[in-house]
Amino acid sequence: MRTPLHFLLMVSYLSFTLALDLPLKPKNLQCVALQEGRKVSPKLTCHWDPGKKHPHPATSYTLYAHYREETFSVVSYEPLASNLTLDLGTFPIYMKMKVWVEVKNEQWSVNSTELCTNAESFVKTNPPSNVTLIPEPNVSTSLIVNWNNTIQKGPLKLRFNIRYCHAGSSVWTEVPQNYTKMYVESYRLQFLQPYTDYVVQMRCINQKNIGFWSDWSPNATVRTPEAQPESMPDLWRVYDENNETLVKLIWKDPVKSNGKILVYDITVEGNGKDPERYSLNSKEQQLHIKGEQIFIKLTANNSVGISPMAALVIPRHGKELRVGVENVSWWVRDEQLCLDWFQPSRSLFEFLLEWVSDPDGKRDWQRVSAQATTSSYSVCLKDLSPFTRYRISVYPIYQDGMMFHLPGKQVSVEAYLQQAPPLRGPSVEASATQKNSVHLKWEEIPVASQRGFLTHYTIFYKSGDNEQFVVVGSNFHSYKLTKLASGSRYEVHIMASNMEGSVNGSVYSFYTRTYDNDEITMMVVLVCLGFLFFLIIISTISLKKRELIQKQFFPPIPNPSHSTIAKWSPDKTTRVNTPKEDMLPDVSMVEVDMFDGTSLFEEDKTELPRKKDTSFSQDVSEDGGIGGSSCKSSPRQSMSDSDEGDSCQTTASTVQYSSVVASGYKGQTPSLQAPVFTRSESTQPLLDSEEHPEHLLEGSGHRRSTYFRRGRGLQQLHMQAGESNYICLNFSPTMEKENTPTSMEAPPTFHYMPQ
Known part of the structure; x- marks a missing residue:
């Protein structure tokens, strides 16, 4: 027994089965017939949307076209087929046509919405061909556009559409379609700009405005003829920071130059001379301001005429200018750098914005017209580079007289269009x-x-x-x-x-250092102070113990000037008790050759042994002998002895000098006064020549020594008086050299004088 539940389940199953087998209905059916040669092609191509559901494997897509009593079709068994082309034999231009698509599988079939319209609605022609632009002589604001129709005129009438723009621009201007709705092949473009490149394109469509627009034709480009410039050059100046009298004029071509500028004419006034005129091909010129200010006039000339005149007043650099703008700020909007400011006065003519890139120094400027109804301005600058610093200055431009413009004080800011992290860090x-x-x-x-x-x-x-x-x-x-x-x-x-x-x-x-400079300085100071204290202590001790130190390191040397011999004068004689005249032997001076020692008298040589015995056996008392010296055993020998004799030496390693004074003095007639011995108080040490007579023998030269020879009678006289039995006479080599006569033929008799 079937219950309502069973019935509902059966209906649901049938619906589900139907949903699985029923194909999707094609949507958005469109058909087009393209131009082939000068006629419409008989092939009709249609497109539709098959949907996204994967159809049954046995699904087919059939395109149907029906006009008059004939039906044309074409089938495709590809899954999700979306287009088919149907051959009509001859395209029925003036007939109505019905087109649809059927999708069918083993159980079900679905038709798309039918397209029922005139066959002309499916036509798409080619664009006009041979589009050309012809400038008109002596007319700089118009161009003539010519073209050719690509389809037969009889079966299908067309209308045209024209558009144009400046070369390099993407903004097109279209000619109103009602101007070209008639079947024409020529048109005049008007209200164009002189000496400007223009690009023109064209397309066409059925005159009844049904069907499809053709594609745009290829670009046709031409330049309009020249005309007289309509605007003045854009004149500006740049001061030299290092020279207040030097200024550089810079300018741009007129915005509406209407041709190629051939020459610029400059007139300079106000330098205390007649106006100076220049004709230049460049866009800059350096000038010297000789007065407080100069007046500049500039015009631009092309092949047709002369532009309006630009006039500018340029004060000397550093001169006080009129007040500048206020509250200049910058910000970025839509990838453009914008500036805001407030105008300082209502009597302004315009504003000039100057920007200089850092560090390359590229300069550009832009003018903004002043308005009497507003006090705040906002301007966006274009064509700036990112990551580049710009120094932007705003100048108010005042009207000076009827034609000249006078810039006011500049107000500058630095800005970036876009910032990024630095490229490198500092060193x-x-x-x-x-x-x-x-x-x-x-x-x-x-x-x-x-x-x-x-x-x-x-x-x-x-x-x-x-x-x-x-x-x-x-x-x-x-x-x-x-x-x-x-x-x-x-x-x-x-x-x-x-x-x-x-x-x-x-x-x-x-x-880092181990010690600071102050510490090193302190250490050096302390060392120096310590050394100074040490020197002071040493000096103090030296002063207190100077006698001991002097005796230790510098033994006293007698001063010969303090000797009693220094008081002797050749004119002064000393009276002493002398022995009898007949007892005084002759004293002769003998020169001994120190080189070989062989010139001693034979008489002295025979007496040497006897003298040695007596000299070493007795000591002379302090009051006896010559100067109180004693002749003791010594390895030294006297000059008057032989090579084997010993010299006399004092006990204190010093010798007391004695002088033998004769009664005459160097050539004087000797007297009969007996020679005497005079004692000297000097304790001067023996000279090196006396201490070491062997050094004299070793010298390289022939040295002669002079000594006094004493007779036997004189020796006996002194021995009887209790004097030493032997007397040593030592003489300095220097004194011997000075006192020895150059010739000794007859030596005079010498006497001993007191010193």
Whole structure:
């Protein structure tokens, strides 16, 4: 027994089965017949949307076209077929046609919505051919457009559409369609700009405005003829910062030059002379301002005529100018750099915006007309480069008289169209390194590498694993790090940051000192003070013990000037008791050859043994002998002895000098006065020649020594008086040299005089 539930289940199953087998209905059916040659092609191509459901494997798509009593069809078994082309044999232009698509499988079939319309609605022709532009002589604002129709005129009438634009522009201007609704093949474009390149395109459609527009024709380009310039040149000036009298004029071509500018005429007035005139082909000229200001007039000439005149007043650089604009600010909108400002006065003619890129120095400017109804202005600049710093200046332009324009004070700002992280960081160097501090220096990053406004620098420094950092402003280019460890190695680098990011600079290494300069100075001062104190102590001890030190290192040397012999005068004689005249033997002076020692008298040689015995056997008392000296055993020999004799020596290693004074003096007639011995108080040591007579023998030259020879009678006389039995007479070689006569033929008799 079937219940209502069974019935519902059966209906649901049938609906589900039907949904699985029923194909989707094609949508958006469109058909087009293209032009073939000069006629409409008989092939009709149709497109539709088959849907996204995958059909049954046995599904077919059939395109049908029916006009008059005939039906044309074409079938496709491809899954999800979306287009088919149907051949009609001959295209029925004036007939109605019905077109549809049938989708069919083994069980079901579905038809699309039928297209029932005139056959002309399916036609799409080719665009006009041979489109040409012809400039009209002496007419600089119009062009003639000619073209050819590509389809037969009889069966199908067309209408045309024309559009044009400046070369390089994407903004098109279309000619109203009612101007070309008739079947024509020529048209005049009017109200064009002179000496301007124009691009023209055309298309066509059924005159009844049914069917499809053709594609646009290829570009046709031509330039309109020249005309007289309609606007003045854009004149401006640039001051030389290093020379207040030098200024450079710069200018642009007139916006409506209407032709190629061939020459620029400049007139300069106000330099205290007649007006100066220049004809130039360039767009700049340097001038000297000889007075307070100069007046410039500029015109541009082409092949047709002369432009209106541009006039500018240029004061000397540094002269007080009229008030400038107020509250200049900048911001970015729609990838354009915009500026806002307030005008200072209502009597302004216009504003001039000048921008210079840093660091390449490219300059450009733009003029903005002043309005009497507003006090605030906003202007956006175009064609600026990203990541480039611009210095933008706003000048108010005042009207000076009827034609001249006078710039006011400039107000400048620096701006970026777009910023980015810096390209590189700064390079740092260390100087004035101390024990616990160091002075860091770095150069500013070039503007081209900053790519934005720097906000700050971050100094990172570390020793080992201990890393620290310090943040300083972007205006800092040096910094002193403190609280560093002494005698340590540090690594430091600086990170530069702007609003868009940061970048690190190169790493620099340095060592801190073990001692500061002050400490080293203090140590040197202490050492110097200690050495000074030591010198003072040594000097004090030396002063107190100077006699002991002098005796130790510098034994006293007698001064011959203090000797009693220094008081002797050749004119003064000393009276002494002398022996009898007949007892005085002759004293002769003998020259001994020191080189060979062989010139001693034979008489002296025979007496040498006897003298040696007596000289070494007795001591002379202090009051006896010559000067109180004693003849003791010594390895030295007297000059008057033989080579084997010993010399006399005092006990204190010194000798008391004695002089033998004769009664006459160098050539005087000797008297009969007996010779006497005079004692000297000098204790001068023996000379080296007396201490070591052997050195004289070793010398390289023939030296002669003079000594006094004493007779036997004189020796016996002194021995009887209790004097020493032998007397040593020592003489300085220098004294011997001075006192020895050059010739000794008859030596006079000498006497001993007191000193």
